[in-house]
Amino acid sequence: MLKYEITGGVRLKGKVRISGAKNAVLPILAATVLTQGKNIIRDVPHLKDVEVMIEVLKHLGAKVTFTGTVLEVDTTGLSVYEVPDDLMRKMRATVFLMGPLLGRFGKVRISQPGGCSIGPRPINFHIKGLKSLNTEFQEGHGYLLGESKSLVGNEIHLDFPSVGATENLMMGAVKAKGTTIIRNCAREPEIVDLQNFLNGIGARIRGAGTDMIKIDGVEKLQTIDYTVIPDRIETGTFMLATALTNGDVIIENTIPEHVEPLIAKLKEAGVEVGCNDDQIHVKGNGRLKALEVKTLPYPGYPTDLQPQIMTAMSVAEGTSIITETIFENRLKHAEELLRMGAAIRIEGHSAIINGMSKLYGAIVEASDLRAGAALVLAGLIAEGKTVIHGGEHIERGYEKIDEKIARLGGQINRIVE
Numbered sequence: 055m056l057k058y059e060i061t062g063g064v065r066l067k068g069k070v071r072i073s074g075a076k077n078a079v080l081p082i083l084a085a086t087v088l089t090q091g092k093n094i095i096r097d098v099p100h101l102k103d104v105e106v107m108i109e110v111l112k113h114l115g116a117k118v119t120f121t122g123t124v125l126e127v128d129t130t131g132l133s134v135y136e137v138p139d140d141l142m143r144k145m146r147a148t149v150f151l152m153g154p155l156l157g158r159f160g161k162v163r164i165s166q167p168g169g170c171s172i173g174p175r176p177i178n179f180h181i182k183g184l185k186s187l188n189t190e191f192q193e194g195h196g197y198l199l200g201e202s203k204s205l206v207g208n209e210i211h212l213d214f215p216s217v218g219a220t221e222n223l224m225m226g227a228v229k230a231k232g233t234t235i236i237r238n239c240a241r242e243p244e245i246v247d248l249q250n251f252l253n254g255i256g257a258r259i260r261g262a263g264t265d266m267i268k269i270d271g272v273e274k275l276q277t278i279d280y281t282v283i284p285d286r287i288e289t290g291t292f293m294l295a296t297a298l299t300n301g302d303v304i305i306e307n308t309i310p311e312h313v314e315p316l317i318a319k320l321k322e323a324g325v326e327v328g329c330n331d332d333q334i335h336v337k338g339n340g341r342l343k344a345l346e347v348k349t350l351p352y353p354g355y356p357t358d359l360q361p362q363i364m365t366a367m368s369v370a371e372g373t374s375i376i377t378e379t380i381f382e383n384r385l386k387h388a389e390e391l392l393r394m395g396a397a398i399r400i401e402g403h404s405a406i407i408n409g410m411s412k413l414y415g416a417i418v419e420a421s422d423l424r425a426g427a428a429l430v431l432a433g434l435i436a437e438g439k440t441v442i443h444g445g446e447h448i449e450r451g452y453e454k455i456d457e458k459i460a461r462l463g464g465q466i467n468r469i470v471e
């Protein structure tokens with residue numbers, strides 16, 4: 055068990071370097087399955103989710119070494135097309151292996167992914183899309199077996215621009231015969247990164263970053279040396295931490311364009327934000343002003359930064375409204391913020407937040423990764439000590455968050471029980 059103890063009240067100051075993007079590296083690691091040989095992936099963050107993906111790759115027969123932030127994945131000896139149940143349960147993103155395993159072996163067996171704390175997360179779009187690429191699926195007790203004699207390109211229209219389905223289908227289509235077109239696809243920066251990776255190994259893909267991706271199937275692929283993009287959600291979390299502690303921080307190794315929706319909101323709330331190449335300078339300007347925020351697929355405001363901005367709005371001047379449109383059940387962190395003195399009312403998919411002058415330290419529980427981040431931010435501004443249980447969730451997606459915050463002056467302790 056892991057917990058964080060935070061004593062609030064410090065203005066964060068200094069410089070922080072952002073790690074490689076969790077949500078970019080996970081599909082990229084899955085995509086190495088399409089290659090046969092040694093790949094080098096750089097700027098890989100040390101995260102629980104990355105560890106799980108490495109475990110899965112090893113189970114499939116890959117040789118993996120992790121030195122510093124460089125991951126070497128040798129896929130020469132891959133021989134298994136099944137993702138075991140215990141690893142699937144640890145991380146839903148193992149579902150990304152369906153497309154690559156079908157591309158490599160024409161077969162994939164996974165267990166049915168269950169729900170998670172932010173609501174049911176079905177994979178119907180993944181399955182429907184892979185079926186239209188000529189895969190047949192059989193459902194057994196708790197597992198799913200996909201088989202394709204030969205993947206064949208097709209036109210796919212997604213019912214919703216799902217990030218994971220777009221990525222899975224891109225990977226499934228790389229070696230399919232003919233051309234695949236994915237319409238109404240997700241436009242997230244991680245999709246562009248995956249396209250760059252796949253084209254680097256010899257795929258022929260265009261359109262990532264728009265709502266239509268076109269993939270011309272190829273037969274042969276090669277290995278690659280690739281550096282992943284910086285994590286825009288970690289970037290945003292540090293931007294919000296700075297803004298709400300009224301701090302002054304230069305955030306390094308970022309792509310400012312990827313956090314444009316947050317920059318716009320912070321400016322609206324009165325925060326000073328300046329960008330210079332790969333740096334973002336955030337400077338608090340007194341109390342934040344209330345905001346209206348609605349989560350949307352990229353380039354809208356990201357759902358993965360919704361809990362953190364809820365913390366910020368808990369102490370803003372005025373009444374804020376935050377509406378979650380991507381996930382069914384992603385407002386649970388409000389309950390924990392209430393324990394810390396926030397005034398939040400949930401109505402349907404919206405949270406109505408009356409900004410208070412302060413929050414107070416309390417014992418709280420991180421129910422998922424981003425909710426955990428929101429509580430860390432709350433701890434940083436609360437009067438007194440906050441204890442956050444469920445720290446394991448936070449470490450699924452934030453590399454050394456305690457050390458990074460401590461270097462900016464924050465008082466935070468990581469305690470393994």
Ligand code: UD1
Nearest residue numbers: 077147174175176177178179180216217218219358380381
């Ligand atoms: C990815 C991110 C996650 C982020 C989310 C939305 C990774 C590893 N995770 O998750 O951090 O919060 O995008 O930006 O990249 N849906 C279906 N059927 C499907 C697939 C999705 O109904 O087959 C629904 C989901 O339940 C959800 C919505 O579509 O309500 C969006 O999900 P999706 O974009 O697929 O998110 P993930 O890829 O799981």
